[in-house]
Amino acid sequence: MIAVVPFKYRNPKTRLAKILSLDERKKLAMTMLRDVLSALSGVDRVTVVVPDDESVKACSFINAKFENAEVVMDDRNLDDLVNYFIDSHGEVAVVMADLPLLNEKILSKFFETDGDVVIAPGRKGGTNMLLVRNRMFRVSYHYGSFMKHLAIAKSRKLKVVVFDSFYSSIDIDDESDILELLIHGEGKESYKFLSSIMSVDCSSKDPYIKRRT
Numbered sequence: 001m002i003a004v005v006p007f008k009y010r011n012p013k014t015r016l017a018k019i020l021s022l023d024e025r026k027k028l029a030m031t032m033l034r035d036v037l038s039a040l041s042g043v044d045r046v047t048v049v050v051p052d053d054e055s056v057k058a059c060s061f062i063n064a065k066f067e068n069a070e071v072v073m074d075d076r077n078l079d080d081l082v083n084y085f086i087d088s089h090g091e092v093a094v095v096m097a098d099l100p101l102l103n104e105k106i107l108s109k110f111f112e113t114d115g116d117v118v119i120a121p122g123r124k125g126g127t128n129m130l131l132v133r134n135r136m137f138r139v140s141y142h143y144g145s146f147m148k149h150l151a152i153a154k155s156r157k158l159k160v161v162v163f164d165s166f167y168s169s170i171d172i173d174d175e176s177d178i179l180e181l182l183i184h185g186e187g188k189e190s191y192k193f194l195s196s197i198m199s200v201d202c203s204s205k206d207p208y209i210k211r212r213t
């Protein structure tokens with residue numbers, strides 16, 4: 001089986017632009033990719049798919065550090081490129097590059113889960129990981145893709161299974177996700193980077209993040 005990791009380095013994580021500079025968002029995107037690739041180190045073949053030369057360049061560390069991973073440039077939009085991998089491979093796992101809390105144990109369980117389509121939902125309605133074993137399935141990312149993917153699988157009479165995992169549900173999109181990473185991410189490269197510029201303040205009932213001065 002092939003695991004596909006879509007990754008975009010140019011102007012990444014725009015929903016964090018209010019609290020992180022462009023350089024910080026790039027650093028975060030890159031360290032999260034490293035965390036995801038580390039979690040995927042037990043998988044035979046990992047293909048990081050990037051849309052442009054800038055992203056290819058940013059991924060030049062991969063060959064030396066991750067033996068099982070290759071970088072492929074493909075400038076199709078997310079849906080078209082994932083549908084292409086479904087068509088050409090039949091069985092494919094799609095793991096987003098913004099899931100730094102993943103680990104090998106969760107991924108093994110995910111890959112072993114039965115079903116034509118296995119979906120690991122994001123906590124805000126996205127599709128953080130997807131395992132497709134039937135070429136009839138099509139993806140439609142963004143705008144609440146979890147519910148769309150359930151509906152697509154049902155309409156094509158495919159057996160769909162929802163994979164239930166806290167760590168795989170945390171994709172880093174907004175401020176509340178940064179809080180989750182700072183609470184749960186100790187040991188991760190992205191945690192190390194973020195905790196150098198931010199901390200968790202627990203002085204009120206709900207913890208919140210603040211910049212280090």
Ligand SMILES: Nc1nc2c(ncn2[C@@H]2O[C@H](COP(=O)(O)OP(=O)(O)OP(=O)(O)O)[C@@H](O)[C@H]2O)c(=O)[nH]1
Nearest residue numbers: 006007008012013014015049050051078096097098
């Ligand atoms: N190859 C490729 N990967 C993409 C593309 N758009 C998003 N991704 C990756 O898909 C995953 C999920 O995307 P988003 O959560 O929207 O990430 P993002 O586009 O950096 O963040 P926002 O600007 O906040 O939407 C991340 O790992 C991105 O790097 C794309 O057009 N091509």
Ligand SMILES: C[C@H](OP(=O)(O)O)C(=O)O
Nearest residue numbers: 126127128141142145173
């Ligand atoms: C890729 C996309 O990410 P989101 O926009 O939900 O973060 C999705 O999961 O559909």
